[in-house]
């Protein structure tokens with residue numbers, strides 16, 4: 005994973021951090037312990053301690069035989085007449101006390117006054133104990149500031165010294181993106197040539213894409229290709245407890261980069277600092293300072309600084325526009341989810357160091373994993389390796405990878421969860437409902453597997469075949485998707501005349517699709533082509549008239565009701581198939597593609 009290199013290059017820093025982290029609680033415990041002992045000793049001594057006024061009175065009354073004091077200490081030892089036990093007293097001032105006692109002695113009082121020379125060790129330890137809380141506090145503050153990163157910041161990965169240099173070869177797919185980045189690589193290789201020519205040099209590139217799509221990877225590969233250091237930091241690391249720290253970190257980061265230039269600065273999750281500067285609550289003011297500092301640094305590059313700042317985000321729409329101005333992140337590259345070919349390549353790359361059995365068909369696995377990110381595909385191969393090891397296979401088999409895909413998509417199979425007969429029947433009809441309805445809808449994908457074995461939080465599942473990547477979805481397809489989503493609930497109602505909570509996720513998904521159809525894709529006949537991103541800008545709706553919210557609600561409800569009715573109609577028309585699929589499920593718990601299709605053959 006991407007983390008590996010960071011870790012390798014920063015083992016020392018990390019180690020120190022961990023040591024510091026471990027020290028903090030230790031110091032706190034020790035302090036509490038020492039204070040406790042001191043307080044307890046004080047309490048134990050209470051009955052042996054004599055108050056100063058009492059002491060004067062006792063001296064007056066001649067009760068005291070001997071007083072022992074140490075120069076420089078205000079604590080004195082007392083011996084009372086006829087008492088064995090030694091007592092203590094604290095005196096306000098040694099000089100005055102000595103005079104007082106000598107005066108009493110002259111007046112015929114037979115007190116013996118022993119003055120001992122200064123005990124260096126005793127006075128020192130007394131001072132230390134009295135200063136201890138302050139010392140501990142200071143140490144703690146220093147440690148916290150250290151951890152907060154007032155010290156060194158920004159992780160450096162140097163392809164020159166790293167054992168596993170990452171280059172474009174390690175990045176599967178993304179061909180267009182890679183060729184776009186080539187320009188930056190060339191620049192980093194020979195910055196002088198560009199500046200000599202007076203060319204305007206690239207500054208910042210914004211990579212947009214879901215987590216795990218390889219943004220860090222491609223940024224690192226640029227560094228690897230150009231053989232320059234890669235300094236990375238996450239936006240969230242700038243946002244810290246102490247106000248003002250973020251800005252100072254940005255400054256430090258760029259200072260460091262200037263020292264090793266030409267180089268790449270990579271800022272992950274830039275939205276954490278670069279969000280729109282809207283409100284002015286505490287955290288935001290902090291972000292403002294950090295963001296401003298970043299802008300200052302980027303604007304302040306001399307024309308001969310060869311630092312490229314690459315930032316990554318999953319939410320480009322959240323970014324402050326100032327960041328996207330010329331001379332800052334003026335280039336945006338979208339990193340999309342990998343398509344089927346990309347997925348196959350990613351699987352190939354990550355199976356390089358794994359032992360695969362001969363039957364492994366990465367192409368078909370790629371076909372089953374539409375919508376997966378590179379990181380998820382990598383994870384699937386790791387899971388497959390674990391499954392293969394547990395099953396004592398000599399290499400990773402195709403089935404192991406398929407199981408890993410299932411494990412990752414629907415959570416672990418829970419064989420030990422006991423389901424009541426009634427729950428089982430309900431789940432069987434629910435899943436059969438999804439599957440049967442889909443079978444009669446042209447745009448819906450073929451069924452790969454139907455199961456009533458609980459996985460994760462789902463009571464059962466219906467798996468579809470996903471063989472092609474789609475870029476556009478038609479209105480009919482969306483409507484039919486809703487019908488198949490609501491097919492589960494419809495089947496429960498028809499077969500058992502009852503409905504369950506099992507459909508709650510289906511309904512949530514359906515609701516979102518229906519809402520997007522109306523508000524994002526402008527697919528509603530009545531409301532017409534309109535598109536608004538209400539999550540980004542909830543006030544958009546007000547521009548379009550007063551009743552729009554009601555109308556959207558009505559339209560969404562119509563779409564959902566329509567889909568639910570169609571699902572019920574379909575299931576009533578094919579009730580025999582519904583019953584057959586459900587009973588087969590109850591019998592076998594899992595039915596595969598062939599078994600499912602068989603039920604629909606004429607003389608089944």
Ligand code: ADP
Nearest residue numbers: 005006175176215216217218219220221378379
């Ligand atoms: P992001 O920065 O977009 O969140 P990362 O770059 O950290 O994603 O990706 C995590 C891991 O997923 C990478 O280290 C790599 O192992 C794998 N990965 C993601 N995309 C690809 C790809 N296109 N080719 C090869 N591996 C990939």
Ligand code: ZN
Nearest residue numbers: 492506507510
């Ligand atoms: Zn369902």
